[in-house]
Amino acid sequence: MVAGTATSGGEQARAVAAPVAEPRQRAGRLLLLVASLLFAGVVLAQILDRADVLGLGLTTWRPTLYAYVIWGIALCRAQVLIRGERGQQALFVLPAVLFTVAMAVFPTLFGFTIAFSDWNLSAFAGRRFNGLDNVRAMFRDPFYWNAMGNMVLYTAAVLVEYAIAFALALLLNAEIRARKFFRVAFLLPLMLSPVAVSWMIGKSLMEYRWGPAATFARWLGWENPAFFATPGIAKLSIMAIDAWTFIPFLMVMLLAGLQAIPRDLLEAARVDGANAWQTFWRIVFPLMLPVSLTAIVLRIIFKLKLADIVINVTAGGPGGATDTVTSFIFREYRDRSNVGYGTMLAMFYLVLIIVFMTLLLNLVARFMRRVT
């Protein structure tokens, strides 16, 4: 809505602004042309230099980087010269777009070319195109698919986190004293570095012999509280540590949703004689659905990146039981410097994530349309 009125404001401003003079436009086009030629020239020179056609003796691709930056600046300037007011408006998004293209789109495309090659960084031989060998190896790799399976379980754990976070948000939304203290205390885990958390909780607190968590578990009657020894319990432990850091994230979003619910709606429910249980399921929970879905989708996105804790606490063990896709590829690179194969695994993961997220977002959108 705001965007709509804003657009009309922009149109209005454009109508007021004088049309761009012809010489300025020509200067702008010339500038863009020169910069593009320069950029293309530098890239070509570097490629030829690499192919030993030209003997420039360049050791890095820095010149190409600089040429790209200059081209980007020229593009921005040319926009203003050619399109005047509209160009000035374009100037707002252009830097971010150019940055993202250079830093995300280009490396991702480059990654696809690496993915189809046999390339070991520690071996002397350089990159060698090997067609679909990596794909075939991937489908035969039991550890990779094991990690995929783990990701499904880890993602499912989001629902438990959501339930706990919802309960905490309800508690914080109740009329309580020292709300500020509890809010800050509940938020703190989110601020802490996963690596430090791995050490604090995973390695120290859950230490088998003397960790307080183990001592507590013994006191509860679990005779052999080894948190990372058997596959099932190790998975649960990793889930718990990850939940500990990320529950505050869900909680904060849900709390904001709860605070946005109009008070008189709840009052009306109470006057009508609804008890707390009914009020929650008939009014609060349905009203919270949009926030809940946003929070859960965002949380799943973060969950799919889970790696730091696994790398630092269990290194994927025991026997790959706690491995995530990211931590598995991390070790594939760390232990074997296998860039080509590792990239193929990562790219396939990316494709799966895109498919999964598209389905999920469509599902959420359809669900929301049905509810509202």
Place this chain on the structure above:
Amino acid sequence: MATEAVDLPRATGRLDGLSLARTFGRAAIYALLLLWAFVCLFPIYWTVTTSFKTAADVMQGALIPWLDFQPDRRGWRSLGLSADTIFQVSTVREEFLKRFLNSVVASLGASTLAVVLGSLAAYGLSRFSYRFGFMRNKDISFFFLSQLILPPVVLALPFLVLYRELALLDTRVGLILLYTLMVLPIVVWIMRDQFDTIPTELEQAALVDGCSVWGAFLRIILPLALPGMVAAFILAMILCWNEYFFAALLTSADAKTLPVMVASQTGSQGINWWSMAALSTAAIAPLAILGVLLERYIVKGLTAGAVK
């Protein structure tokens, strides 16, 4: 409150039972709150106290200083940060300070760059209608936000190769650029939400008065959007400070950050619990303090766009 006042006389018979249930309910709420506060704070408490323990105290699982164990400076001395070593030359401390500085530079630099780039883009997307080929505003927004689902592992290996070719491996600049990319979608998300709440009449008035588009943005909108920018900056800061994956892959001797240093301490010959605890404490302290002081902004950043 008003309804209770009406209810009370009518329900005198049940008054005792009701108030008992209410008291019980409130007690349960506080019990749960305290329980979770304990869950959140105990690991932090444990880490801070462990940094003052000796080996024997650690092995006994001692909990309370002065009661269970006598605080010892060993952990902090091993970092060169205890009171008696702070004025002496210490290679460990120098190493630590170097990593600390790397983390500060990388996270401050990346957050600043991301807030600048992201705010500009978010403002443009919130105010003007663009057409880049087939891409309209919605597509451009989606283009930025979709970077959020890009798992770091997809970029990690290509970046390893690219940075090697660009001589950016193990440099702070390399880290800053990568971290900027990482937090840019979040900044765009927060800032677009922020700009959408600022009425457009303000800059329209400025445009009528002869301001340019950029003049109106810099002089009128930017000061109003400051809270959002602070929120975005702090959130970006937290993410960059805690980032481990890229730092572990792309840095070694020079640009190694604090999380990588913490992770690399869990070495071969057993763990020095006290020095690990001291190091972890030092690594989490800046953000814990930030969290306590700026909780309001963090919450604002996290909830941007969540509640319409």
